[in-house]
Amino acid sequence: MIFDEEINQTIRFMKPSGIRKFFDIAATKKGVVSLGVGEPDFITPWHIREAAIHAIEKGRTFYTGNKGLPVLQEAICDYYRRKFNVTYDPRENVMVTVGGSEGIDVVLRALCQPGDEVILPTPAYVAYAAIIEMAGAKVVEVELKEEERFKLTPEALKAAITEKTKAVILNFPGNPTGGVMSREDYAGIVPILKESGIFAITDEIYAELTYEGKHVSLAEYDEVKDRTVVINGFSKAYSMTGYRIGYILAHKDLIEMFNKVHQYTIMCASTPSQYAAIEAAYNGDDDIEEMFMSFRHRRNYIVKELNRIGLKTHMPEGAFYVFPSVKCSGMSSQEFCEKLLDEENLALVPGDAFGQAGEGYVRISYAYSLEEIKTAIEKLEHFLAVHS
Numbered sequence: 001m002i003f004d005e006e007i008n009q010t011i012r013f014m015k016p017s018g019i020r021k022f023f024d025i026a027a028t029k030k031g032v033v034s035l036g037v038g039e040p041d042f043i044t045p046w047h048i049r050e051a052a053i054h055a056i057e058k059g060r061t062f063y064t065g066n067k068g069l070p071v072l073q074e075a076i077c078d079y080y081r082r083k084f085n086v087t088y089d090p091r092e093n094v095m096v097t098v099g100g101s102e103g104i105d106v107v108l109r110a111l112c113q114p115g116d117e118v119i120l121p122t123p124a125y126v127a128y129a130a131i132i133e134m135a136g137a138k139v140v141e142v143e144l145k146e147e148e149r150f151k152l153t154p155e156a157l158k159a160a161i162t163e164k165t166k167a168v169i170l171n172f173p174g175n176p177t178g179g180v181m182s183r184e185d186y187a188g189i190v191p192i193l194k195e196s197g198i199f200a201i202t203d204e205i206y207a208e209l210t211y212e213g214k215h216v217s218l219a220e221y222d223e224v225k226d227r228t229v230v231i232n233g234f235s236k237a238y239s240m241t242g243y244r245i246g247y248i249l250a251h252k253d254l255i256e257m258f259n260k261v262h263q264y265t266i267m268c269a270s271t272p273s274q275y276a277a278i279e280a281a282y283n284g285d286d287d288i289e290e291m292f293m294s295f296r297h298r299r300n301y302i303v304k305e306l307n308r309i310g311l312k313t314h315m316p317e318g319a320f321y322v323f324p325s326v327k328c329s330g331m332s333s334q335e336f337c338e339k340l341l342d343e344e345n346l347a348l349v350p351g352d353a354f355g356q357a358g359e360g361y362v363r364i365s366y367a368y369s370l371e372e373i374k375t376a377i378e379k380l381e382h383f384l385a386v387h388s
C-alpha cells in the first residue's frame with residue numbers, strides 16, 4: 001500500500017473482519033450455500049414498511065433532532081418498561097443511533113482514553129475489539145467457556161479488573177455463542193460491577209430472541225444503573241437491518257456526552273426509518289412472536305442434526321447462532337471452513353474470527369430457511385465422512 005506510513009497506524013495494522021474476509025472468498029465462487037450472515041431472513045412486516053413509505057409520502061424527509069424523534073424516544077422507553085421492567089426518561093436517557101453499530105462506536109469513543117482497558121468476554125461480536133482499539137483503549141479478553149454455557153462468571157470478571165479498567169462489554173444473548181445471563185447469573189456479577197465502579201456496556205440487541213424464560217436487562221439493577229449503558233436496536237427483533245435504527249439508554253450526563261460525538265459525526269438517524277421504528281415499537285409484538293417461533297423451531301432442528309452428524313453443539317439459549325465444536329475433525333477453525341468452502345461449497349464462519357477463545361468452533365447462523373439448513377447439514381455430514 002502506497003499510503004502505509006501516512007495512514008493512522010491503528011487502522012493500518014487492524015485485521016480485516018474475519019467474517020468479511022471469508023465471505024469475499026465465498027462471493028467469488030458459484031453455487032455457494034452460506035449460513036454465515038447474522039441477519040433475519042424475513043422481509044420487514046408490511047405495516048412497518050408502510051410507515052416508512054408513508055413518512056416519505058408525507059414529506060417527512062428532513063433532519064430530526066440529534067437524539068431522534070421525540071415520539072420514537074417515547075416509544076423506546078415504553079418498550080423497555082413494558083418488556084423488561086426498566087424505566088428511562090424519553091427526553092433525558094435516550095439517543096437514537098444508526099443501528100446498534102453506531103451505538104457501540106459512540107459509547108466506546110466517548111468513554112475511552114488511551115491507556116484505558118475494556119474487558120471483552122470472548123468469543124464476541126467482531127466489531128467490539130476493533131472499535132475499542134480505534135478508541136485508543138486496550139482489549140482485555142476474558143474467555144467464555146462452553147462448559148459454563150458461554151456465560152460470564154463472577155470469578156472471570158473479577159480477575160480481569162485492574163485500575164485501568166474503564167468498562168466491560170456484555171452481550172447476552174450473545175453473538176456468536178447464543179449465551180444468555182439469567183437473574184441468578186447477574187446476582188454474581190452485579191456486586192462486582194458496583195464495587196469496582198466500572199461501566200457496563202450491555203448490548204441487548206438479541207433480547208427478543210431469548211428462548212428459555214425472559215430476557216433480563218442489566219439496567220434492571222438499580223445499584224448499577226447509573227453506570228450501565230444499554231445498546232439495542234430494531235435490526236434483529238423486527239427484521240429491520242437495512243433501516244439502520246438503534247439506540248442507547250443511559251444516565252442523562254452520559255447521553256449528553258454521547259450526543260456530542262453523534263451530532264458531529266452523524267447528525268441524526270434516517271427520518272423515514274425512525275417513523276418505521278415507531279410503528280415497530282408500538283405495534284410489532286405479534287411480528288416478534290411469529291419470528292421467534294420460527295427461530296426456535298430452526299434452533300431445535302439444527303442443534304439436533306449437528307449433534308447427530310457428530311459435531312458437538314450446545315443448545316444456545318438465545319440469538320440465532322449455533323457454535324458447534326469442530327475439534328473432532330482435527331482441523332483448526334480456519335482450515336475447517338476453508339476446506340468446507342472449497343470441497344462442499346458451504347460457507348460458515350471460523351470461530352477464531354470472534355477472538356482466540358473461538359478457536360476450535362465455527363459459527364452457523366440459522367437465520368436461513370429450513371431448506372437451506374437441511375442442505376447445509378447434508379454437506380457437513382458428507383464433509384465429515386470424507387475427513388473421518
Ligand SMILES: Cc1ncc(COP(=O)(O)O)c(C=O)c1O
Pocket residue numbers: 038098099100101102125171174175203205232233234235241244245246
Ligand atoms: C451483538 C451485535 N451487536 C450489534 C450489532 C449491530 O446491529 P445493527 O447495527 O444492525 O443494529 C450486531 C449485528 O450483527 C450484533 O450481532
